[in-house]
Amino acid sequence: MAVVNYRSLAEGILHELGGEKNVASAQHCATRLRLKLRDASKANTAAIEAMPGVITVMQAGGQYQVVIGNDVPKVYAELGKISKLAGEDTPDGVEEPGGNIFNRFIALVSSIFHPIIWPLAGAGLLKAFLSMATQFGWMDPASQTYVILAAAADALFYFLPVLLAITAARRFKTNQFTSMVIAGALIHPSIVALGAAAEPVEFVGIPVVMMNYTGSVIPIIVAVWLQGYLERFLNRVIPATFRNFSTPLLSILVMVPLVLLTVGPVTTYAANALSSGITSAFVFAPWLAGAVMGGFWQVIVMFGLHWGLVPIMTNDIASQGSSVLMGPLVAAVVAQAAAALAVMFRSRNAARREVAGPAAFSGFFAGITEPAIYGVNLPLKKPFYFGIAGGIVGGAIASAGGSAASVFVFPSLLALPAFTTFGNFTLQLIGTAAAILIGFFLTFFFGPREAEATENGAPAAAPAVAEAPAPTGTVDVIAPVSGEVVPLAEVNDKVFSSGALGKGLGILSGDGRVYAPVSGIVKAAMKSGHAYGIKSSDGVEVLVHIGIDTVQLDGRGFTPAVIRGQEVNAGDLLAEVDMELVRNAGYDTTVLMVVTNSAQLTAVVPVEQGSIAKGAPALTVQV
Numbered sequence: 001m002a003v004v005n006y007r008s009l010a011e012g013i014l015h016e017l018g019g020e021k022n023v024a025s026a027q028h029c030a031t032r033l034r035l036k037l038r039d040a041s042k043a044n045t046a047a048i049e050a051m052p053g054v055i056t057v058m059q060a061g062g063q064y065q066v067v068i069g070n071d072v073p074k075v076y077a078e079l080g081k082i083s084k085l086a087g088e089d090t091p092d093g094v095e096e097p098g099g100n101i102f103n104r105f106i107a108l109v110s111s112i113f114h115p116i117i118w119p120l121a122g123a124g125l126l127k128a129f130l131s132m133a134t135q136f137g138w139m140d141p142a143s144q145t146y147v148i149l150a151a152a153a154d155a156l157f158y159f160l161p162v163l164l165a166i167t168a169a170r171r172f173k174t175n176q177f178t179s180m181v182i183a184g185a186l187i188h189p190s191i192v193a194l195g196a197a198a199e200p201v202e203f204v205g206i207p208v209v210m211m212n213y214t215g216s217v218i219p220i221i222v223a224v225w226l227q228g229y230l231e232r233f234l235n236r237v238i239p240a241t242f243r244n245f246s247t248p249l250l251s252i253l254v255m256v257p258l259v260l261l262t263v264g265p266v267t268t269y270a271a272n273a274l275s276s277g278i279t280s281a282f283v284f285a286p287w288l289a290g291a292v293m294g295g296f297w298q299v300i301v302m303f304g305l306h307w308g309l310v311p312i313m314t315n316d317i318a319s320q321g322s323s324v325l326m327g328p329l330v331a332a333v334v335a336q337a338a339a340a341l342a343v344m345f346r347s348r349n350a351a352r353r354e355v356a357g358p359a360a361f362s363g364f365f366a367g368i369t370e371p372a373i374y375g376v377n378l379p380l381k382k383p384f385y386f387g388i389a390g391g392i393v394g395g396a397i398a399s400a401g402g403s404a405a406s407v408f409v410f411p412s413l414l415a416l417p418a419f420t421t422f423g424n425f426t427l428q429l430i431g432t433a434a435a436i437l438i439g440f441f442l443t444f445f446f447g448p449r450e451a452e453a454t455e456n457g458a459p460a461a462a463p464a465v466a467e468a469p470a471p472t473g474t475v476d477v478i479a480p481v482s483g484e485v486v487p488l489a490e491v492n493d494k495v496f497s498s499g500a501l502g503k504g505l506g507i508l509s510g511d512g513r514v515y516a517p518v519s520g521i522v523k524a525a526m527k528s529g530h531a532y533g534i535k536s537s538d539g540v541e542v543l544v545h546i547g548i549d550t551v552q553l554d555g556r557g558f559t560p561a562v563i564r565g566q567e568v569n570a571g572d573l574l575a576e577v578d579m580e581l582v583r584n585a586g587y588d589t590t591v592l593m594v595v596t597n598s599a600q601l602t603a604v605v606p607v608e609q610g611s612i613a614k615g616a617p618a619l620t621v622q623v
Contacts, residue, residue, distance in 0.1 A: 009053045013054075123157065161217075172225050214318075217318065294391035294398070295395060330415065343376050389438055406420075478518070481514055485618075488506060502543070512578060523564065529559065530546045
């Protein structure tokens with residue numbers, strides 16, 4: 001599999017988004033960079049999707065989402081090194097992109113939950129395994145070992161309002177420590193005791209409807225949102241001499257009673273009513289609700305809409321002890337993983353198999369399906385549909401038995417212990433097995449068999465209907481520099497030598513002037529000046545990459561002569577390079593030239609090894 005340079009990838013993504021100034025904020029979840037752009041029209045989506053390491057690009061929920069897979073934290077870390085993007089916050093004074101209320105709500109929930117989603121899933125799995133250990137008699141619930149492990153598993157859920165106070169404070173730009181104090185007051189032992197007592201509770205003579213806020217979600221989010229307005233008001237009216245201590249003092253003094261008197265009861269009742277409305281479908285026709293949820297869950301995830309359901313699930317678990325919404329989700333996830341696994345066995349293309357195997361493993365055991373969906377199933381279409389079919393059947397069976405999760409987990413095979421407490425666990429296992437069998441065997445026997453590879457190294461799906469042959473013709477791609485020809489398989493870069501980017505050659509050159517190999521439009525011009533992509537009028541897409549790993553030079557020694565969108569003729573100057581500087585910095589000066597859409601062309605034939613002069617035919621392309 002091609003090795004991805006995460007620094008280069010982060011630089012390329014940022015450049016093709018229109019630069020740092022066009023990015024209002026940057027975040028990441030389990031598999032995606034979630035970006036908010038000031039002007040989405042400036043983003044070069046096609047160029048980003050063509051980058052090694054990028055699975056696909058989606059725009060949903062008011063966000064520009066670059067799907068990377070499990071390595072997204074590495075790309076995000078590099079993005080932080082090369083820019084001042086804060087990650088979780090929009091810089092002060094920046095007005096976020098608009099959109100309808102639903103999109104803004106999804107973006108809001110996503111930004112608050114995504115920093116803690118992995119610890120939430122990890123703690124949920126620990127709780128699930130402890131539950132299974134006690135049910136099967138592997139551990140004594142009265143033992144000190146169990147008590148210690150249970151405390152470790154329960155801590156996050158008990159103190160969830162405090163954790164959400166931190167992320168909500170970042171989102172609403174409040175003092176996060178004041179927000180934590182407000183959350184801490186809600187779950188303080190004395191407040192919990194008042195809620196558990198039978199006697200009525202009053203505050204300055206006003207009756208208080210006491211509730212248990214441990215593990216709650218909605219009350220603290222609304223409380224921090226209101227805190228933001230209060231803090232901004234207090235900071236305007238309080239003199240600077242007293243502001244530092246008086247603003248937190250008054251915020252705590254006002255917000256804690258306000259939440260207990262109004263926000264807490266209202267939001268809790270509203271959340272319970274919404275949950276009851278949704279879960280009533282599982283009461284009326286559980287198999288049908290499970291079929292819909294199991295079948296369309298991955299579609300919901302694709303558009304980022306699942307963030308609107310996460311608070312309902314966590315609220316159900318906190319208030320009712322379980323969530324029936326999660327019952328069909330294991331089937332939805334493993335069906336897509338099984339379809340990807342079948343592709344690994346069925347596909348004739350090595351590059352696709354390399355993607356499908358790890359993607360299936362990630363889906364089965366981590367509940368992460370984006371690599372399987374975007375890298376395997378969705379491009380091939382049929383495996384994705386077969387995965388949906390498996391989710392429908394498996395979800396219907398699981399929900400018919402009343403399956404519900406007792407803790408929040410990422411749905412996967414490892415998460416099954418979370419479903420042992422509520423509902424018929426046998427039907428949950430049958431539904432899970434049915435989803436796997438349907439997704440795997442339908443794909444294995446009826447899925448497409450492919451052999452060609454796209455410019456990203458992933459094979460293209462075989463067309464459902466045979467297409468008419470494309471017009472044929474010959475295009476000569478000329479050498480951008482003079483030097484010695486190096487076969488692409490021998491260049492010292494695995495991404496190029498593997499052919500993942502397409503067919504081509506290298507030219508070992510000391511020439512500091514690099515020219516356009518074809519006439520066409522410059523589709524990509526890296527800010528660092530080391531790489532250029534040109535698309536000819538014949539549809540041939542050529543990448544000229546000057547040196548190996550030279551992106552690390554951050555533009556030193558490179559003087560670009562063209563910009564993206566510019567029209568060039570074959571032989572026009574692309575860039576001037578100080579080759580001596582590049583060599584002294586320890587980098588290979590081989591100029592690489594590949595046809596990135598080789599799989600869509602009849603043939604790409606490089607010249608034989610030997611010397612070649614600038615402007616001489618280097619690649620013969622049959623279109």
